[in-house]
Amino acid sequence: xxxxxxxxxxxxxxxxxxxxxxxxxxxxxxxxxxxxxxxxxxxxxxxxxxxxxxxxxxxxxxxxxxxxxxxxxxxxxxxxxxxxxxxxxxxxxxxxxxxxxxxxxxxxxxxxxxxxxxxxxxxxxxxxxxxxxxxxxxxxxxxxxxxxxxxxxxxxxxxxxxxxxxxxxxxxxxxxxxxxxxxxxxxxxxxxxxxxxxxxxxxxxxxxxxxxxxxxxxxxxxxxxxxxxxxxxxxxxxxxxxxxxxxxxxxxxxxxxxxxxxxxxxxxxxxxxxxxxxxxxxxxxxxxxxxxxxxxxxxxxxxxxxxxxxxxxxxxxxxxxxxxxxxxxxxxxxxxxxxxxxxxxxxxxxxxxxxxxxxxxxxxxxxxxxxxxxxxxxxxxxxxxxxxxxxxxxxxxxxxxxxxxxxxxxxxxxxxxxxxxxxxxxxxxxxxxxxxxxxxxxxxxxxxxxxxxxxxxxxxxxxxxxxxxxxxxxxxxxxxxxxxxxxxxxxxxxxxxxxxxxx
Amino acid sequence: xxxxxxxxxxxxxxxxxxxxxxxxxxxxxxxxxxxxxxxxxxxxxxxxxxxxxxxxxxxxxxxxxxxxxxxxxxxxxxxxxxxxxxxxxxxxxxxxxxxxxxxxxxxxxxxxxxxxxxxxxxxxxxxxxxxxxxxxxxxxxxxxxxxxxxxxxxxxxxxxxxxxxxxxxxxxxxxxxxxxxxxxxxxxxxxxxxxxxxxxxxxxxxxxxxxxxxxxxxxxxxxxxxxxxxxxxxxxxxxxxxxxxxxxxxxxxxxxxxxxxxxxxxxxxxxxxxxxxxxxxxxxxxxxxxxxxxxxxxxxxxxxxxxxxxxxxxxxxxxxxxxxxxxxxxxxxxxxxxxxxxxxxxxxxxxxxxxxxxxxxxxxxxxxxxxxxxxxxxxxxxxxxxxxxxxxxxxxxxxxxxxxxxxxxxxxxxxxxxxxxxxxxxxxxxxxxxxxxxxxxxxxxxxxxxxxxxxxxxxxxxxxxxxxxxxxxxxxxxxxxxxxxxxxxxxx
Numbered sequence: 001x002x003x004x005x006x007x008x009x010x011x012x013x014x015x016x017x018x019x020x021x022x023x024x025x026x027x028x029x030x031x032x033x034x035x036x037x038x039x040x041x042x043x044x045x046x047x048x049x050x051x052x053x054x055x056x057x058x059x060x061x062x063x064x065x066x067x068x069x070x071x072x073x074x075x076x077x078x079x080x081x082x083x084x085x086x087x088x089x090x091x092x093x094x095x096x097x098x099x100x101x102x103x104x105x106x107x108x109x110x111x112x113x114x115x116x117x118x119x120x121x122x123x124x125x126x127x128x129x130x131x132x133x134x135x136x137x138x139x140x141x142x143x144x145x146x147x148x149x150x151x152x153x154x155x156x157x158x159x160x161x162x163x164x165x166x167x168x169x170x171x172x173x174x175x176x177x178x179x180x181x182x183x184x185x186x187x188x189x190x191x192x193x194x195x196x197x198x199x200x201x202x203x204x205x206x207x208x209x210x211x212x213x214x215x216x217x218x219x220x221x222x223x224x225x226x227x228x229x230x231x232x233x234x235x236x237x238x239x240x241x242x243x244x245x246x247x248x249x250x251x252x253x254x255x256x257x258x259x260x261x262x263x264x265x266x267x268x269x270x271x272x273x274x275x276x277x278x279x280x281x282x283x284x285x286x287x288x289x290x291x292x293x294x295x296x297x298x299x300x301x302x303x304x305x306x307x308x309x310x311x312x313x314x315x316x317x318x319x320x321x322x323x324x325x326x327x328x329x330x331x332x333x334x335x336x337x338x339x340x341x342x343x344x345x346x347x348x349x350x351x352x353x354x355x356x357x358x359x360x361x362x363x364x365x366x367x368x369x370x371x372x373x374x375x376x377x378x379x380x381x382x383x384x385x386x387x388x389x390x391x392x393x394x395x396x397x398x399x400x401x402x403x404x405x406x407x408x409x410x411x412x413x414x415x416x417x418x419x420x421x422x423x424x425x426x427x428x429x430x431x432x433x434x435x436x437x438x439x440x441x442x443x444x445x446x447x448x449x450x451x452x453x454x455x456x457x458x459x460x461x462x463x464x465x466x467x468x469x470x471x472x473x474x475x476x477x478x479x480x481x482x483x484x485x486x487x488x489x490x491x492x493x494x495x496x497x498x499x500x501x502x503x
Numbered sequence: 504x505x506x507x508x509x510x511x512x513x514x515x516x517x518x519x520x521x522x523x524x525x526x527x528x529x530x531x532x533x534x535x536x537x538x539x540x541x542x543x544x545x546x547x548x549x550x551x552x553x554x555x556x557x558x559x560x561x562x563x564x565x566x567x568x569x570x571x572x573x574x575x576x577x578x579x580x581x582x583x584x585x586x587x588x589x590x591x592x593x594x595x596x597x598x599x600x601x602x603x604x605x606x607x608x609x610x611x612x613x614x615x616x617x618x619x620x621x622x623x624x625x626x627x628x629x630x631x632x633x634x635x636x637x638x639x640x641x642x643x644x645x646x647x648x649x650x651x652x653x654x655x656x657x658x659x660x661x662x663x664x665x666x667x668x669x670x671x672x673x674x675x676x677x678x679x680x681x682x683x684x685x686x687x688x689x690x691x692x693x694x695x696x697x698x699x700x701x702x703x704x705x706x707x708x709x710x711x712x713x714x715x716x717x718x719x720x721x722x723x724x725x726x727x728x729x730x731x732x733x734x735x736x737x738x739x740x741x742x743x744x745x746x747x748x749x750x751x752x753x754x755x756x757x758x759x760x761x762x763x764x765x766x767x768x769x770x771x772x773x774x775x776x777x778x779x780x781x782x783x784x785x786x787x788x789x790x791x792x793x794x795x796x797x798x799x800x801x802x803x804x805x806x807x808x809x810x811x812x813x814x815x816x817x818x819x820x821x822x823x824x825x826x827x828x829x830x831x832x833x834x835x836x837x838x839x840x841x842x843x844x845x846x847x848x849x850x851x852x853x854x855x856x857x858x859x860x861x862x863x864x865x866x867x868x869x870x871x872x873x874x875x876x877x878x879x880x881x882x883x884x885x886x887x888x889x890x891x892x893x894x895x896x897x898x899x900x901x902x903x904x905x906x907x908x909x910x911x912x913x914x915x916x917x918x919x920x921x922x923x924x925x926x927x928x929x930x931x932x933x934x935x936x937x938x939x940x941x942x943x944x945x946x947x948x949x950x951x952x953x954x955x956x957x958x959x960x961x962x963x964x965x966x967x968x969x970x971x972x973x974x975x976x977x978x979x980x981x982x983x984x985x986x987x988x989x990x991x992x993x994x995x
Contacts, residue, residue: 395680398643407575410688422685430681437673445657445665481569 007055011064011077014048014087015130017041018094022122031114035102038118042095045125049084049091056084056489063135072198078135082493085341085486086132086264089348093256094125100356100468101249104363108161108247117157121253124150128261137187137273138197140265141180144229148176151258155246168241175238179228186221189214190273203273216280222269223284229262232289232326233296236319243315248359251311255318256352260344263322267329271337271497282332289330294424296323301431305438308369310358313435314351317394320428321347327421328409334494335412341490343405346479350393350402353472356465357387364459370438375448380459382466384443386473391436393476396429401479404487508557508564511550512579515589515634518547519627523620530616537604540619544597547626551586551593558586559986565636574696577643580636582699583987584769584838588762589633591842595754595849596626598965602853603746605961609860612744618658622750624651629755632762638687638697638771641763642679645727648759649675655747656740667742674736675726683724686717690771699766701992703773714772715782721767722786722823727760729816730786730823731793738812745856748808752815753849761822761841768826769834769990778829784914787827791921793820798928805866807855810932811848817925818844818891824918825906831991833909835984840902842983843890846973847899850887851933853966854880861958867936872945874937879963881937883970888933890973893926898976 021041028034055062056079066075079087098121109117127147131140152173158165191197193214194205206215224235231239239259243251274281297320304316321343328340360383361367361376376384393400406425413421479486522543529535557564558581567578581589603622607615628651631644649672657668690697694708705714726733740751751757768777777783797817804810818840825837857880858864858873874881890897903922910916 395676396684397646397680398639398684404571407688407691408573410685411692414689414692422689426681426685429684430677433673433676433680437676441665441669441672444654445668447660481571484572487572 006051007062008064010048010051010055011062011079011133012066014045014052014091015077015126015133017048017126018045018122018129019126021045022119022126024119025122026115026119028115031106031111034115034118035098035105038122039095039098041122042091042098042125045129046091046095049088049129052079053084053088055079056081072196072201075139076135076198076200077133078200079133080493080496081489082267082341082497083132083264085345085489085493086261087129089345090125090128090132090257090261093253093348093352094121096352096468096471097121097249097253100252100359100465101247102464103462104248104359104465107363108249109157110160113157117154117247120150120153121250123147124154124253128257131261132264135199136197137190137199137202138184141184141187144183144262144265145180147258147261148180148229151242151250151254152176154250155242155254158246158250161247162245164241165245168238168245172238172242175228175235179225179235181225182221182228183225186218186223186225189218189221193218199268199273203275206273207275211274211278211280215274219274219280219284223266226262226266226269229259230266230326231259231262231319231322233292233300233319233323236296236300236322239319240312240315243318243355244309244311248311248355248362252352252355252359255314255355256348259318259322260348263325263329263344267337267340267497270329285330285332289326290418290421293323293326293330294421296320297327297424297428298431301428301435305431305435307435308371310367310370310373310439311355313370313439314354314358317432317435318347318351320431321351321394323428324405324409324425327424328412331412331416331418332498333412333416334491334498335408335415337494337498338487338490339405339408339412341493342408342483342486345486345490346393346401346405346476349472349475349479350390350400353386353390353469353476354394356469356472357383357390360461360465360469361387363465364461370442373439373442374446376443379448380461383461383469386466386469387443388440389473390476391440395432395436399477399480401476401483404480404483408487506553508554508562508581509566511554511557512564512566512581512634514550515547515554515579515630516627518543518550519623519630522547523623523627526616526620526623533608533615536616536619540600540604540623541597543623544593544600547630548593548597551589554581555586555590558583561989568640574691575639576637577640578636579631579634579640580699581634582701583989584762584765585633585635587838587842587983587986588758589630591845592626592629592633592754592758595845595969596629596750598968599746599749599754599849599853602749602856602962602965605959605965606744606746606856606860609959609962610744612658614658618655618744621651621654625655625750625755629759632759635699635766637699638690638767641766642683642687645683645725645759645763646676646679648756649679649727652747652751652756655750656743658744658747659742664742667739670739671736674733678724678726678733681724682720686720686724689713689717689720697771699770701770701990703769703776704771706773706776711780714776714780718772718777718780718782718786721771722764722827725760725763725767727756728764728823729757729760729793729819730790731796731816734793734797734816737816738809741806741808741812745808745852745859748812749849749852749856752811752852753845757815757819758841758845761819761837764823764826765834765837765841768829774829774831774834774991777827783827783829787824787915787918790820790824790827791918793817794824794921794925795928798925798932802928802932805868807858807865807867807870807936808852810867811851811855814851814891814929814932815848817928818848821902821906821922824921825902825909828906828909828912828915828918830909830911832905834991835987836902836905836909838987839905839980839983843898843902843973843976846969846976847887847890847897850883850966850969850973851891853962853969854884854887857958857962857966860962867939870936871939871943874940875945877958877963879967880958881940883966884940885934885937886970886973887966888929888937891933892929896974896977898973898980900977901980
């Protein structure tokens with residue numbers, strides 16, 4: 001099979017493989033077998049994503065007509081610089097999360113549920129990739145629900161560790177469904193106004209007919225619906241508990257992908273379905289999105305500083321970091337959008353690593369609260385070092401990818417003349433020093449808990465989670481020295497979206 | 504392969520890095536480890552001396568480590584100011600290593616391998632600061648210096664050490680990320696690079712308002728220069744073992760701070776821009792206030808190391824004052840102050856450590872008559888005190904003289920009051936320490952035989968050597984000024 005042929009079908013396969021693979025995994029029964037099978041499926045999915053990435057980097061956007069139904073009637077899969085970034089990210093994080101997950105899942109999920117768990121996980125991956133890849137507005141809704149419903153299940157499976165996972169999942173389910181409903185109402189209104197569901201087609205029709213009240217209502221519904229899924233402040237209340245009480249592998253995966261994909265969808269709608277020049281959209285950017293983003297960056301960083309549960313701390317920090325991305329996209333400039341996309345990518349790397357490190361500490365020492373991390377620098381030096389490096393990246397210290405994100409975000413803000421945004425970025429970074437510093441301090445400055453024979457405990461971490469952690473930690477450093485991959489894609493994507501190349 | 508300045512530049516970082524690895528690998532046998540440590544220090548110094556000579560002959564070795572894209576790169580360039588700072592830091596580092604080995608062995612300190620390994624990282628970071636070719640690179644090494652000295656500050660590991668360490672890291676990180684990093688990024692955005700350019704990078708690029716804003720961001724962002732109100736990390740770092748205090752105060756950390764300050768004014772802003780800025784005048788006044796307040800608080804401290812710490816805060820602001828006045832003479836004064844104060848203060852700290860090693864005395868009020876047991880220590884202390892006060896024929900007089908001569912503007916003139924006041928206060932808080940040790944009778948204590956312990960020899964020789972240097976440097980001011988002359992060339 002030639003590369004061309006593979007490329008032309010990869011767009012479909014990258015969704016189909018994890019979707020079918022997930023269904024098969026559920027039938028496998030045995031925990032190890034299901035895990036191995038899922039890992040193979042994730043590996044194949046990731047390879048397919050790399051094929052797509054190679055294709056896009058080679059300068060061609062890929063489109064695939066599902067079932068050979070001609071668009072705009074059929075469902076069209078379209079891959080450009082923007083979503084290939086997401087597809088690569090989601091498939092890579094899915095693979096790493098699985099690699100990381102086996103020992104933690106043994107501890108955190110009932111054994112007879114393992115096959116179910118891994119199967120659902122693959123379906124969740126398929127859903128997220130599907131959202132990213134499809135060019136059909138209703139299809140977005142379908143895949144969004146595929147991923148969301150499987151996420152509710154996965155979060156709820158954390159109930160063996162902590163019964164609160166059930167309420168967290170229920171909360172998430174209610175709010176997530178409201179979000180999805182808003183979104184589908186918005187899509188319905190758009191269909192009324194334009195008579196098509198193909199996103200490029202909607203955009204074309206809207207450009208011809210201009211906007212009326214129906215379109216504006218659709219816009220509002222879609223922004224709020226996707227805002228809920230993105231955990232846009234103040235619609236983020238479902239997020240901290242969902243991240244904190246789910247099995248740690250799910251925390252890793254969700255923190256680095258789920259909100260990112262919703263954010264991607266938001267970008268797609270704001271910039272390519274609706275055109276960014278519309279007056280109501282500019283007003284929304286200036287008076288809603290940007291203030292909310294800045295509020296999130298500061299308020300949620302403060303909230304993170306006061307958490308005692310490590311994963312809730314990281315979750316609040318995530319909401320704050322989503323604020324950075326929303327700030328970037330609300331600038332409405334190429335530089336701002338590119339900065340948002342770069343941060344989207346980098347933040348996945350750092351949060352993934354942080355959640356992994358915390359999960360490994362939880363596996364070894366049962367760490368849940370920050371105070372229980374004391375002496376981690378001595379008992380689990382590799383994990384503590386990984387956590388510290390990812391933490392520095394979160395602060396935005398040079399030599400880590402986090403610096404690159406903040407650098408481009410500040411440049412974009414200055415270019416737009418938004419000095420207050422620069423101040424907010426700085427304040428939020430300083431707050432990040434506090435909450436990351438708290439963890440580092442406890443790990444390195446406090447004595448580890450003593451065992452009965454007064455010897456300091458040393459814990460051997462299982463090797464697979466450490467490998468996954470260090471892949472991400474190294475990526476955090478790597479993408480400082482060579483940020484060309486995310487930057488190239490982000491710049492191309494931002495130019496395509498704003499420079500009029502919407503379709 | 505023959506030595507070239509370019510290779511020497513790379514060796515600045517490689518030698519301490521290899522030394523660190525060597526120290527960690529030889530941790531099992533302390534003698535080999537300490538030998539590795541000394542060899543590293545000596546090789547580094549030899550390399551720096553060769554570089555200093557090369558730079559003096561006009562070489563400007565540069566090294567582009569990595570180009571990140573988007574106008575960002577990590578690169579190194581050695582110019583006279585950096586060469587001088589590297590020479591100072593590596594020379595004092597060698598002495599401090601000898602002293603540190605004596606001190607840590609004399610006090611049976613724990614975890615010595617880890618201790619010296621972090622020292623090696625810190626000196627590598629200091630060399631990186633000295634040789635940085637742009638502000639971004641400097642910032643990176645500035646942060647590495649903060650992080651690598653943090654385990655040194657908290658080395659004792661008790662509650663007090665942790666609290667001191669928390670404040671140390673908290674203030675230095677918060678200011679550098681919150682103020683310095685934005686300043687670097689703003690510089691990058693408006694000037695297109697952060698490169699150190701002779702005559703100043705920013706001249707003509709920015710409005711008066713932006714210049715003022717940036718100057719404020721830089722001045723407070725470089726908290727290592729300990730200008731009030733970002734000075735509190737320094738007294739809190741006093742919980743560290745004495746070799747660390749010497750390293751913080753004389754060799755690296757605060758010196759990296761004021762060095763960055765000089766670099767920033769000379770190569771980023773350009774001295775003309777700073778001199779004409781209204782903001783720099785207010786910052787000069789703040790520096791003068793810091794000088795006086797530092798000295799006043801030093802007077803109230805009975806703990807010798809705390810007194811020296813507050814004295815450092817006052818003395819550092821001489822440098823800040825000099826760069827804010829920003830006439831060529833004042834800049835020279837600031838640069839000389841970095842060198843001269845380093846030798847004086849490291850002597851004082853090493854003496855304090857020697858006294859502590861001998862009989863665990865930290866309070867000045869308990870030191871009466873102690874000179875009998877350790878005359879050399881107190882002679883060295885006395886000489887260094889005179890230099891800090893600024894009396895000839897000791898090195899410390901030059902910077903003060905140059906600062907005074909540099910204050911050509913009438914508005915600056917009255918700042919000289921701060922200098923005079925500070926020198927008087929220095930007399931009050933420094934001289935009695937050694938004078939009382941010589942003149943007063945020791946307090947009668949029941950266990951008086953303990954009070955007359957002698958300090959370990961390795962903790963006495965280094966301060967005596969640095970005290971002699973203070974004398975020698977008095978005669979070296981002219982060549983040093985001549986060496987620094989090229990930094991004013993180029994630009995407007």
